[in-house]
Amino acid sequence: MPSPSKRDQIVDVALDLFYQGGFNATGVDKIALEAGVTKKTLYAHFKSKDELILAVLRRRDEIFRNQFMRNVERLGKNPRQRLEAIFDTLDEWFNGKKFCGCMFINASAEFSDQGNPCHLVCAEHKRLMQEYFRDLAEKAGAQDPDSLSEELMFLAEGATVQAHVCGDKRAGQKAKRMARLFIDSAINLAGA
Amino acid sequence: MPSPSKRDQIVDVALDLFYQGGFNATGVDKIALEAGVTKKTLYAHFKSKDELILAVLRRRDEIFRNQFMRNVERLGKNPRQRLEAIFDTLDEWFNGKKFCGCMFINASAEFSDQGNPCHLVCAEHKRLMQEYFRDLAEKAGAQDPDSLSEELMFLAEGATVQAHVCGDKRAGQKAKRMARLFIDSAINLAGA
DNA sequence: ACCATAGTATACAGACTAGTATACTATGAA
DNA sequence: TTCATAGTATACTAGTCTGTATACTATGGT
Structure with a gap:
């Protein structure tokens, strides 16, 4: 099972980036990078960007x-x-x-x-x-x-x-x- | 000089599309298409998407x-x-x-x-x-x-x-x- | 009649997009 | 010790994005 702490980490970073930069203008690559996580991990926790949002x-x-x-x-x-x-x-x-x-x-x-x-x-x-x-x-x-x-x-x-x-x-x-x-x-x- | 009527045409269509679909989510290709105009014409009137916005x-x-x-x-x-x-x-x-x-x-x-x-x-x-x-x-x-x-x-x-x-x-x-x-x-x- | 120009059509460049695939590593439990 | 798994690193697909280039056409003024 994917770890809840990694999930929180991703959500927290995404929250800041979406809030400051907007939803459509902020890419998942940037979120993964800033969260110190690979895109694969991100997509193990959320099946799409929409779900992350x-x-x-x-x-x-x-x-x-x-x-x-x-x-x-x-x-x-x-x-x-x-x-x-x-x-x-x-x-x-x-x-x-x-x-x-x-x-x-x-x-x-x-x-x-x-x-x-x-x-x-x-x-x-x-x-x-x-x-x-x-x-x-x-x-x-x-x-x-x-x-x-x-x-x-x-x-x-x-x-x-x-x-x-x-x-x-x-x-x-x-x-x-x-x-x-x-x-x-x-x-x-x-x-x- | 680019014709003012074409310019208005583009702005009118862009207004509707931006209003309903958002600014970042609406591409210039779609705007040009719906306005019945080529991208080249659009960029003859506006030097960038930002200017069009x-x-x-x-x-x-x-x-x-x-x-x-x-x-x-x-x-x-x-x-x-x-x-x-x-x-x-x-x-x-x-x-x-x-x-x-x-x-x-x-x-x-x-x-x-x-x-x-x-x-x-x-x-x-x-x-x-x-x-x-x-x-x-x-x-x-x-x-x-x-x-x-x-x-x-x-x-x-x-x-x-x-x-x-x-x-x-x-x-x-x-x-x-x-x-x-x-x-x-x-x-x-x-x-x- | 000539010629600049405003337009069309289409293709392209280069960057970025969401999402996937492959191969490897580290960790923790049986 | 073995083995599943959660992760990393990296590369890729296929599409879309803004913006530009090339070649052609239609039109209006001189």
Whole structure:
């Protein structure tokens, strides 16, 4: 059986290269070379480049959401604060060195067809992010957690695009100010 | 001198193919073939594929903003209504047959480097869109047109991403409801 | 009528693409 | 010790990529 550690090694390197260089523009030769592995080994773990891309997207989803949730919990002490901390977390991400936009938005751009397996993984990632927002909204006592989480999702996506396309480093804080309006009204309404 | 009509022909076809298939994944052979033109003619008009991509993005900006503004004016009778009509216009776009997301977000995904000429054209397009929003906001009597246009931009981007990645066909109307909050408060405040 | 030129058709160069084949090595378990 | 296997190294196939070269044709201005 091919070793799981080699597999992880390949996925990790592929993740970086795909994120920075794009999916179609990054070749498997380069991935194998940078991962310190031969192409034969790569193809022993993944039967095609498409499968590797899928594995990369699934891993990115796992890593990204874990780190996102950890940072939200670090930056917000209670559920109410954590709803705002979503945007402080985004802010840190946007201002990090290796920010190249959202990998799932980028992948959806290259695999535009809605039925493409890669596109489906992207949609699923967004669904899971929104589900997390919904949990926070519910715990914070929002009147309509579904609506609030959807609203915060729109703002998060908008901020991410502005940060990447226009290089707006303050997009996170701008979205936070907008988000407060929705958070306050959703929670004050519930308390009344 | 190479004929302008042939040039337009090539750009038009390239625009469709790049939009639906992506930039790196679409070859110049296919573009030349579909445009009913030989590669030699294509390279008489554009000295490289990169230049063709730039020409396509500039043309897309021109066409998109013209059509966008026409539709906003059709769907809103006065500046105040037109601010909301931004999102009805998006709604129509999202529900059109050939919707594949925002071409400039897609291009920024493939040409991630902020210094890339293509990326710069994308940023410029976003700036011009926001400028248009600002004009509407000012004419509608908004207290702070800069802030309002920025807020509407975030919502428009968020809606576009949700519509493309998640296939949410109602993203336009959802963003419209959110936008009303900002529009109302910006204009009522000004009237007070 | 002449001639530059904008085009066609086709072939080519050279590099890169995904993916496979062959031969060898090192390692760990029975 | 033996033997399967996970790996390396390297070469290859067959196709596609951008971009160029050669030869021919049609057209419009002088």
